[in-house]
Amino acid sequence: MNADSPAPAFDLDPLDAPLTSQPEPPLRPAPPDTVNFAQAPDAQGRFGNYGGRYVSETLIHALDQLEQIYAQLKNDPAFRAEMERDLTHYVGRPSPLYLAEHLTAQTGGAKIYLKREDLLHTGAHKINNTIGQALLARHTGKRRVIAETGAGQHGVATATIAARLGLECVVYMGAEDVRRQAANVYRMQLLGATVVPVTAGSRTLKDALNEALRDWVSNVDSTFYIIGTAAGPHPYPQLVRDFQSVIGREARAQCLEREGRLPDALLACVGGGSNAIGFFHPFLSDADVDLIGVEAGGLGLTTGQHAAPLSAGKPGVLHGNKTYLMADADGQISATHSVSAGLDYPGVGPEHAWLKDLGRVDYVAVTDDEALAAFRQLSRVEGIIPALESSHALAYATRMAADMDPQKILLVNLSGRGDKDMDTVRSIDGLATPTIPTEQP
């Protein structure tokens, strides 16, 4: 993209490779300087060795259909115009790039900018993707949409757009998350969605995804599955990345406008990885821009109580794609832990797995406590209450910035606002405060 042109709200990249069979990808990806990031995934939906389409036969037809409709519409002027209109007037794009002067001063190093996705309608980046997928759903003629949700942000974003387009909406949510995120459950219900608590397995996001897949396989003719993260079977990782890339395109143009140059580093939290891939993707070919994905370190990587598959997992197959996973010695998927429900997932989008192996993105982990400290700090010094998810990226950014020259520039994706986390943080504070009386057994 030309540095001086405004960032378009929708990707103008040409179509991906045609749907003809291609030779198997090489076992090891090429080194980064020869990688054409815009060409991934390939026709099989592969990012290097990752991605693909690991689903039961019944769903292949629906995925083929989705791939065709997206290929048709992604360059269709009317579709793009509708998408841009919605992103501008309904979602509130572009989101500001805010120089966090007080945080920068307190940190004492590189300048820290925040990409304010928290200011979007529904309070997080998730809406960028649900708008896009819901418009695709409408073009398929399917009148029923389903979604999985962890913290509830993707469920709320899906329920929101379903309400606006008059689509029936069913959201699967782990029973444990229903309990942790009661306010979001009520928001979805107010928006007219049916929230189905999932009691199987660990009763969290991964189980909600399983249940959504079961619904989809049973109602595949009438139902469009709106996946919330850049994972799942092809073409979902690509779709979600493309819809979320508006974040990075805007940030790139805004940084050039404000600073006259590209940033030195970008930071984003990584659960499934949709905000991070959308933020990073327009910068992948800018070799001088460091990209840092921050995973949920939970109680610490050595405890096993975390949700950091890129930092501490290995490649496997889950939810339709090959990627880094957390699993036990038998390959059974592990229960994860994070203070933030939105990062509490044992897998990660396949493009991140590829970018890790290529060395293009560094993946690190931040503990619950570090994220909570960053959450409190930003609230106090900037008057911005961040989502606990985004607080992971903030925590690592302040740590990094402190050791950097003040001329350096860091961009942090503030992917969501923290209103949804009030109950979580309040209960942590309550437990930590001795003045609050406790019930005697």
Next chain:
Amino acid sequence: MNRIDQTLANLAEQGRKALVAYVVAGDPDLDTTVPLLHDLVAAGTDIIELGVAFSDPSAEGPIIQRAHERALANRVGLRQIFAMLTEFRRTDPHTPVVLMGYANPIEWLGLDAFAAAAAEAGADGALTVDLPPEEAAPLDHALRTHGLHNVFLLAPTTSPPRLHRIAQMASGFLYYVSLKGVTGAATLDIAAVEARLAAIRAASRLPVCVGFGIKDAESARAVARLADGVVIGSALVERLAQADSPEQGRAAVRRFLAEIRTALDS
């Protein structure tokens, strides 16, 4: 000759239909599995599908999901399953066994290590629910190297070009999933199955077994008129789950399968 081919050829020669029975290894407990497999055979099962439990069995309905959860609570993994199979083979060298499960436990162990150990333990094939032909080539290669069949699913939504592609890759038999849904779902539409089977037969000479939605002697008989075999899964697993003890569960499974066998042979 692979036991699956031998068994299906014998049945075809006799004009009989294959009874394929699915249970989850380690459900209801580790000690019951091997005697249960012998029970299946004694009650007339021709091919065993031995379920490999997975933490995220996204193609299963609630009955088989719970069986996977019980098996995992009993700490069953591929290593334990290979040991069970080895023990089963000591007294049953003939009945074909297909390992049915999901990709990740196999990926975690390594494709070739899996195929080698499965062959060594006496398995005859594998059916991996989340490995459609696009993703199956590496495992397919490992299985063939060790003389095992790769059994593929066909669905009501499988397009004619895919049907031909799958038919080319598959060996042993084809497993037609008779409805759009998860295991143990609603009753099947025999007329729709008949139409689809005609298309499958035109694309492949492999025997075709039909599963999903077969829950009693009547539905088994109706499907057996069209297919080369019927697969019974949730109906067996549910009988094991509802019994007061593993022994009573085994007895219920034997009674039920004997009814199905009679229906198939009548």
